[in-house]
Amino acid sequence: MSLSDLPPPPLVFQFSRRTVIGGAAAAGALISIGARGATPLPAGLFSLGVASGDPDADSVILWTRLAPEPLAGDGGMPPVAVPVRWEVAEDERFARIVRTGTARAEPHWGHAVHVEAKGLRPGRWYFYRFIAAGESSPVGRTRTAPAVGASVDRLRLCFASCQKYEAGFYAAWRHVVAEDPDLVLFLGDYIYEGAPSHKDAVRQHRNPEPMDLAGYRVRYATYKLDPLLQSAHHAAPWALTWDDHEVANDYAGALDQGNGDPVAFLRRRAAAYQAYYEHQPLRVRPPRGADMRIYRTLDWGSLAQLQIVDDRQYRGPHACQPPGLVEAHKPYRSVIGDCADLNDPGRSMLGAKQERWLDQRLASSPAQWNVLAQQTLMRQAVVVDPKDPSGGPHYSADNWSGYPAARDHIFRRWVQAGTSNPLALGGDIHAFAAADIRDPDRPDAAPIAAEFVGGSITSLRPDPDFKRLAATNGLAFAESYVRGYGRLDIDAKGGSVTYRGLADAxxxxxxxADIARFSLEAGRPGLHVETV
Structure with missing residues (x-):
């Protein structure tokens, strides 16, 4: 199935660089659905906004979802397909429309629409909108990637993760819009799946913990109704991957954190994956049950390639777990010491097929900068075990420290393949971190790369040990009390990574404000700390 065969998603809000403008609604509009006759549709079809993503040199994915009652499991839509017109223009007033077409918002996909808008010019900004039942969506702004192999002056990319709705507001997204990025990279935990919290929540999730498709749709709608998040989607194309909370906390493959029944969990994972697909502008095939491939590359002319990976769906079980824990369906042990299987080279974070894909991409990429877009902290990091604070060393079983051989495989591949100027961007840990990456076979040699973890949009990590152990863990920068995002600026000679911290999330x-800045130099890997 090609993307052109997929039903396109509905649109919601109009974007302007100065403001978000709602589309005009046509109350009581009728829409013809083939032999079904005229079916009335309610107003407010585009309540969840619009989005674009995964640009290439001549196309971009446009998204919307029709949901006049967004907090209903079916979005308040009748069980019929709805034609949705889409338009791409060179100007915000749509005086110069360059591409247009009609897609179908199908009830099976929650009346979401994914349009691959083709035939666009490389390296250009465009505006887009959707129209259904006489109602116009807000206008979104997007852009195509530069031509394949083209010389590119620069790339500005904002990267972020972890936006728990209850933990704060989305002021960070207002500042991302002001950065005028070419691309927004989201590295996981777009939603949080937990039950509504009644403690220290600045706002509450609108439905119980989701277990089925309707529940996950309501949870995504809760997040996408936020006007600041909508404005960030309307401002620029996004590239996304997921982490755990899009399904369930700390899941690993077919096991949830409680090591429950895998069959029941895979039913839940299938529902979560479909809801994720229904709500994001992804250049991927729709899920097939509990399987959905989202690892892919995104090229930016000759300047950069993003290798976007999935470290949840294919990973092996957590290491160093007590015997019988899984069989007894007891929660996994999140903090582990050393054990026989921790460094087993057969244990994988990405799965064998994805590892082979990544190996090939790292060897064949023609880009000057190679950005590994992954979910978490890669450097081996000691943590404190609350049950044994004086013991050690201990590690998190859930990030790359729990899969060290799989992580070192990537580092060795950078060296063996001669990958040009590799960088790793991450999220997950609710903190800012930066570190040099070294060749596992030559740990005392110069760095081979650097990694940058860009804080969190709202999610908390009140952990004094994170900063206290920063030097022990080889972190050149560590901050777990400030929330925000990272900004990557690169050109042919170098660039910078800037951490942007909110005064009060x-x-x-x-x-x-800028809380840290690191300069990058092509051909000279590693961190170069600047004063802010």
């Missing part, structure tokens, strides 16, 4: 109008 509990305020929608929070200010922001």
């Amino acid at each position: 509990l305020r929608e109008d929070s200010g922001i």
